[in-house]
Amino acid sequence: MSDRRRNAPTQQARRPADGELRSLRMKIGGMSCSFCTNTIRAAYGRMEGVFEVGVSLAHEEGIVKYDPSKVTEDRLIRTLSDIGYTYRDPNKVATFEQDEAELRHTRNRLYAAGGFTVTAFLLMLFGMWLGWVSIPRMPWIMLALAAATMFVTGWFIKKMAFASVRRWIFNQHVLLEFAAFAGLTGGLLGLFVTPRLPAGGFFAAATFVTTYHILSDYVSKVVRTRSSRAIRKLLDLQPNNARVIRGGTEREVPVDEVGVGELVRLRPGESIPVDGEVTEGGSAVDQSLATGEPIPEEKMPGDEVVGGSVNGTGTLVVRVTRVGEESFLAQVARSIEEARALRPGILQLLDVILKYFVRGVLAFAALAFLLWTVGPNFWADGPNWFRAAFATLAVLVMGYPCALGMATPLAMIRGGGMAAERGILMRSGEAFQIMGELRSVVLDKTGTITRGEPAVQTVLPLAHRDEGEVLRLAAAAEAASEHPLARAVEDAAEARGLHIPDARDFRAQVGRGVEAAVDGARVLVGKPAFLAERGVEVAPTDEGRARLEVDGQTVVAVARDGELVGLLGVADTIKQDAPAAVDRMKAAGLTPVMITGDDERTARAVANRVGIERVLARVLPKEKAARVRDLQQQGQRVAMVGDGINDAPALAQADVGIAIDAGTDIAIESADVVIMGDRLGAVMDVHGIGMKSYAKTKQNLALAFAFNGIGAPAAVTGFLHPVWAMIAMLASVTAVLVNSFAGRALRRGWR
Numbered sequence: 001m002s003d004r005r006r007n008a009p010t011q012q013a014r015r016p017a018d019g020e021l022r023s024l025r026m027k028i029g030g031m032s033c034s035f036c037t038n039t040i041r042a043a044y045g046r047m048e049g050v051f052e053v054g055v056s057l058a059h060e061e062g063i064v065k066y067d068p069s070k071v072t073e074d075r076l077i078r079t080l081s082d083i084g085y086t087y088r089d090p091n092k093v094a095t096f097e098q099d100e101a102e103l104r105h106t107r108n109r110l111y112a113a114g115g116f117t118v119t120a121f122l123l124m125l126f127g128m129w130l131g132w133v134s135i136p137r138m139p140w141i142m143l144a145l146a147a148a149t150m151f152v153t154g155w156f157i158k159k160m161a162f163a164s165v166r167r168w169i170f171n172q173h174v175l176l177e178f179a180a181f182a183g184l185t186g187g188l189l190g191l192f193v194t195p196r197l198p199a200g201g202f203f204a205a206a207t208f209v210t211t212y213h214i215l216s217d218y219v220s221k222v223v224r225t226r227s228s229r230a231i232r233k234l235l236d237l238q239p240n241n242a243r244v245i246r247g248g249t250e251r252e253v254p255v256d257e258v259g260v261g262e263l264v265r266l267r268p269g270e271s272i273p274v275d276g277e278v279t280e281g282g283s284a285v286d287q288s289l290a291t292g293e294p295i296p297e298e299k300m301p302g303d304e305v306v307g308g309s310v311n312g313t314g315t316l317v318v319r320v321t322r323v324g325e326e327s328f329l330a331q332v333a334r335s336i337e338e339a340r341a342l343r344p345g346i347l348q349l350l351d352v353i354l355k356y357f358v359r360g361v362l363a364f365a366a367l368a369f370l371l372w373t374v375g376p377n378f379w380a381d382g383p384n385w386f387r388a389a390f391a392t393l394a395v396l397v398m399g400y401p402c403a404l405g406m407a408t409p410l411a412m413i414r415g416g417g418m419a420a421e422r423g424i425l426m427r428s429g430e431a432f433q434i435m436g437e438l439r440s441v442v443l444d445k446t447g448t449i450t451r452g453e454p455a456v457q458t459v460l461p462l463a464h465r466d467e468g469e470v471l472r473l474a475a476a477a478e479a480a481s482e483h484p485l486a487r488a489v490e491d492a493a494e495a496r497g498l499h500i501p502d503a504r505d506f507r508a509q510v511g512r513g514v515e516a517a518v519d520g521a522r523v524l525v526g527k528p529a530f531l532a533e534r535g536v537e538v539a540p541t542d543e544g545r546a547r548l549e550v551d552g553q554t555v556v557a558v559a560r561d562g563e564l565v566g567l568l569g570v571a572d573t574i575k576q577d578a579p580a581a582v583d584r585m586k587a588a589g590l591t592p593v594m595i596t597g598d599d600e601r602t603a604r605a606v607a608n609r610v611g612i613e614r615v616l617a618r619v620l621p622k623e624k625a626a627r628v629r630d631l632q633q634q635g636q637r638v639a640m641v642g643d644g645i646n647d648a649p650a651l652a653q654a655d656v657g658i659a660i661d662a663g664t665d666i667a668i669e670s671a672d673v674v675i676m677g678d679r680l681g682a683v684m685d686v687h688g689i690g691m692k693s694y695a696k697t698k699q700n701l702a703l704a705f706a707f708n709g710i711g712a713p714a715a716v717t718g719f720l721h722p723v724w725a726m727i728a729m730l731a732s733v734t735a736v737l738v739n740s741f742a743g744r745a746l747r748r749g750w751r
Helices: 003-007 034-045 073-082 094-130 138-153 155-166 172-192 199-224 229-235 328-342 349-373 385-398 404-420 429-437 445-449 467-478 484-495 528-533 539-550 578-587 600-610 621-633 645-653 665-670 682-715 722-750
Strands: 022-029 050-056 061-066 086-088 241-246 249-254 263-266 275-281 283-286 297-299 316-322 424-426 438-444 450-461 503-509 513-518 521-526 554-560 563-574 591-595 614-616 637-642 656-660 673-675
Touching (some): 034 073, 073 086, 094 138, 138 155, 138 172, 138 199, 172 199, 172 349, 199 385, 349 385, 349 682, 385 682, 404 424, 404 682, 424 682, 429 438, 429 656, 429 682, 438 445, 438 621, 438 645, 445 450, 445 591, 467 513, 467 554, 467 563, 484 554, 539 554, 539 563, 539 600, 578 600, 591 600, 591 621, 600 614, 621 637, 621 645, 637 645, 645 665, 656 682, 682 722
Parallel strands (some): 438 591, 438 637, 637 656, 656 673
Antiparallel strands (some): 022 086, 241 263, 263 316, 275 316, 424 673, 450 563, 513 521, 521 554, 554 563
16 A cells, blocks of 8 residues: 555545635644554544644654534544544643653663563562472462562553554554463462462563563663654744834834734844845855755845754844744744655564564464363363463563563664664664665755855856966955855865955945955945946946856856956855766666756756756755655655754655754754765665664564464473463563674674
8 A cells, every 4th residue: 555545544535725624733642553543544534624644653743634613623632632642732842851850760660670670580580499389479479570560660562552452453552462361360369279380480470571561661761762862953943023113213022922024133243033035234244044045045145944953144124024934944843744744654573573573472372272172072081271371471571572572672782783883873674664665765965965155166267367366366356345155266266275465445235245445446345236236337247257157057157347357156065975976886786866946057057066867956845844745745755855843844854864963953953864974975875784783684574473483383282381381481581682783793793
């Protein structure tokens, strides 16, 4: 089934226009496996008025798009509760603190269960050494430890298992409870019915399996508590206060108190606190958080600015146009949450195995019971009820593979160690599993394929001039400017070892260019139109200018005493390893796709230089996640590589989000994988490590189930002591540990 079919409700009702639909975003508590996401989708998919459902297990989030004329928000929330899950408002900051509190609670629960288990293990060894008969109170102590572990620290597992069984979902919670209750039942029968059953051994097995499961739950919770940090950091970008002009005077007020239509003054170097339209002044504004482009945009009256951008050297007065939930940063935050929820689900390998393994264990338990109740009628005098009970309970105890909770985390730790040696941080288990299914890699242009810094790419002097003279004059005139293009010109001159003379009488026109006196001559540097307005003849350079523009370069003209001396082409620099990285992607059967907010011409120029055929240009930040979703709905597994705030929703939407660590914190927090530095070639290192680690995960799961897959059928004979279940647990865990780390340890030893 395609991801599109899996994420969408099954009803065939006419979908209203998007403007008629509402979205309910929610934090969901109580999810434990990928079957839970399918259960929630199915429950909402059957409701009239629901047209799209997305659920993220990794982030415990969901989104429902519905027609408010047919279904209410209260009913949607009540439905979630009816199927056994809890709802929390995702907009309340308290949820962040709740996540941390839940993690502490889970850790404390693990400490308590660990204490019970260590005590049971030591008493079991002590009792086996002295003999159970020599310590008459030992079974009662073991009963107390088992009861405390199962019904105090492990009570949450029982609630999850009941909710799963009620919906005919057979997951690890169900398997654990079968094993734990079998151990408890066997112990009680041995304690109160027949001493032939080893009560202490059964009680110890119940304690052990429950604690192993609590450990697995803690590992999962540690990963999931990171999910909300990207939203928190994003909203922190907006300044807390704004300088509002009221009654002809300026006053500083909290941003929350600023209304639409009010005027806000921005001084040089300040972060812009609101979305609005410039009414007075002019300045270069760094809007890279919105556009991803490194070159600031020149803002004049009538131009729009977005909150979180950084004002340049000029002073602006801005009329507020959007506040609160309508602001740019709030919309990006909402897009990240929606993207995570609408991300295609991945049925975890463990859940696929458990779907059949649990049924297999129950089948062997039933076989054991029938073998010793019905079978003896054919070869003995009648049913052997003792052997039937012993064999049935032993099968259920042996059926729980404790190492399954460690198989995936250990493979992740192993793969994470390999990745860390190459400067890569792997943060998600899904990142390992999905690598072998990837078909497309979407690459943001600025900061991913390119360095995100403008540099002089081309110098075109006129016939009687040389490149050095053109660059030297331009650098001298631009020396007093703080514009990034000026810095690029100055850096290029210094890189060539040119002497940059002092300039006097510097003057700048925002968004146009600069002029200054250099070596007694008047030098103009800026847009060709700026020089033309000053009487400089620029027509002879039309051909060269067109060639630079086709190549995606920003054209800067240079004139001396009214005479044009040459052109400079400034553009973002392509990373040195980008072409080789793209070649590696193609060799691995992946399709590289470049996405950018830049125009088609500039985008094509960059794509051609690195060997990318498919280009998505002029894509707004809020549209990037939708473009990734379009690829997913075509049945593709997609990786997204980016570094900016405008990439964060797409990183969250992709099957695997890969962030360049040279970028923003929000992009990093939204991603599954973080590449330290700015090496694009590391993307294919991630691909290789992910595939190897997933193969190791499959090996670990096979080992985890192997002992129990042999032990459960062997227990049908009725001769397998519960102590063997604990030996199998230790053996399977040891095998998984050895498989995960022994090879790497040996290789390090040989080095």
